Amino acid sequence: MIIVMKKDATPEDVAHVVERLESIDSQAHISEGRFRTVIGALGDRVRIQQLPWEAMPGVERAVPVLKPFKFVSRDFQEDDTVIETRGVSIGGGTFTAIAGPCAVEDRDLLFRAAEAVKKAGATVLRGDAFKPRTSPYSFQGLGEAGLEMLAEAREEFDMPFVAEILDPRDIELVSSYADILRVGTRNMSNYPLLTEVGRQPKPVMLKRGFTATIEEWLNAAEYIYKEGNHEILMVERGIRTFETAARNTLDITAVPILKGLSHLPVIVDPSHAAGHRYLVAPLARTSVAAGADGFMVDVHPDPELAKVDGAQALLPEEFAELMDSIRRLVAALGPQE
Numbered sequence: 268m269i270i271v272m273k274k275d276a277t278p279e280d281v282a283h284v285v286e287r288l289e290s291i292d293s294q295a296h297i298s299e300g301r302f303r304t305v306i307g308a309l310g311d312r313v314r315i316q317q318l319p320w321e322a323m324p325g326v327e328r329a330v331p332v333l334k335p336f337k338f339v340s341r342d343f344q345e346d347d348t349v350i351e352t353r354g355v356s357i358g359g360g361t362f363t364a365i366a367g368p369c370a371v372e373d374r375d376l377l378f379r380a381a382e383a384v385k386k387a388g389a390t391v392l393r394g395d396a397f398k399p400r401t402s403p404y405s406f407q408g409l410g411e412a413g414l415e416m417l418a419e420a421r422e423e424f425d426m427p428f429v430a431e432i433l434d435p436r437d438i439e440l441v442s443s444y445a446d447i448l449r450v451g452t453r454n455m456s457n458y459p460l461l462t463e464v465g466r467q468p469k470p471v472m473l474k475r476g477f478t479a480t481i482e483e484w485l486n487a488a489e490y491i492y493k494e495g496n497h498e499i500l501m502v503e504r505g506i507r508t509f510e511t512a513a514r515n516t517l518d519i520t521a522v523p524i525l526k527g528l529s530h531l532p533v534i535v536d537p538s539h540a541a542g543h544r545y546l547v548a549p550l551a552r553t554s555v556a557a558g559a560d561g562f563m564v565d566v567h568p569d570p571e572l573a574k575v576d577g578a579q580a581l582l583p584e585e586f587a588e589l590m591d592s593i594r595r596l597v598a599a600l601g602p603q604e
């Protein structure tokens with residue numbers, strides 16, 4: 268149930284609703300919007316429905332939530348969630364470019380990539396120290412040494428960074444370095460991992476499982492949100508279909524659908540969707556036109572030396588060209604609602 272307060276409801280009215288919820292052993296989650304406060308009620312559905320909410324002062328209406336996800340829905344929070352990390356805001360009408368190598372291979376390659384993406388206008392660096400590889404014999408990442416290099420690059424180029432978290436046992440380690448933790452496509456339904464990232468303080472980027480529906484993906488976000496971490500970024504990275512010409516099929520439809528269903532920022536990863544360099548820029552531009560809050564692109568100074576995903580990495584000059592076209596596109600589209 269979602270209890271929508273009137274525009275002129277007082278703090279006492281809100282406190283009264285919270286008190287009534289607590290009196291029936293339910294939890295109240297308060298969302299203060301620009302115009303009104305909304306209270307999400309979590310507990311025994313039947314007991315919650317029995318109370319005369321609309322008779323209480325300051326209550327406009329009580330709406331049963333039919334969707335299985337509550338707190339990540341637009342019904343619960345009308346305004347876009349905006350995530351702030353080290354002076355960078357993501358969501359709420361601005362477009363954020365996140366870029367860097369798929370994996371950290373060594374300090375020099377990482378620094379060259381970071382310098383190039385910063386110069387071209389990216390504001391968040393990507394790079395992984397723990398890689399989820401299909402083959403157990405492939406390069407698995409540098410671990411903590413890689414996180415240290417990312418932290419050095421953050422200082423040198425003044426950019427927050429996002430890195431993947433694979434294992435709940437590494438949460439403290441990764442969140443002590445990274446500014447944003449990423450849950451990858453293979454772990455979108457790893458519920459213990461979602462619960463743990465929901466209990467740590469850093470924002471979480473949640474990639475769509477490659478066979479997940481939008482509803483399953485939003486439910487995965489709900490796992491994180493309900494633990495207390497409300498800073499979640501949704502990343503569309505392509506789904507598996509019958510089509511094999513690209514690595515995955517970028518589901519661009521998911522962008523406006525998600526923007527309608529949820530208040531969370533939506534990011535597109537054209538690199539992991541495409542799998543081929545030549546497809547990355549057109550898909551990146553498409554994501555801007557579809558209303559995404561940003562994209563995350565693989566960039567490598569020397570893709571031949573990349574230990575992971577070299578075929579889809581843009582060269583620094585290609586990324587700079589892409590960013591030029593994105594700036595023109597953003598200006599042509601005007602302010603997004």
Ligand code: PEP
Nearest residue numbers: 369451452453474504539
């Ligand atoms: C990645 O971003 O490097 C990655 C492994 O992506 P995904 O989880 O989408 O495959």
Ligand code: MN
Nearest residue numbers: 369539575576
């Ligand atoms: Mn990759």
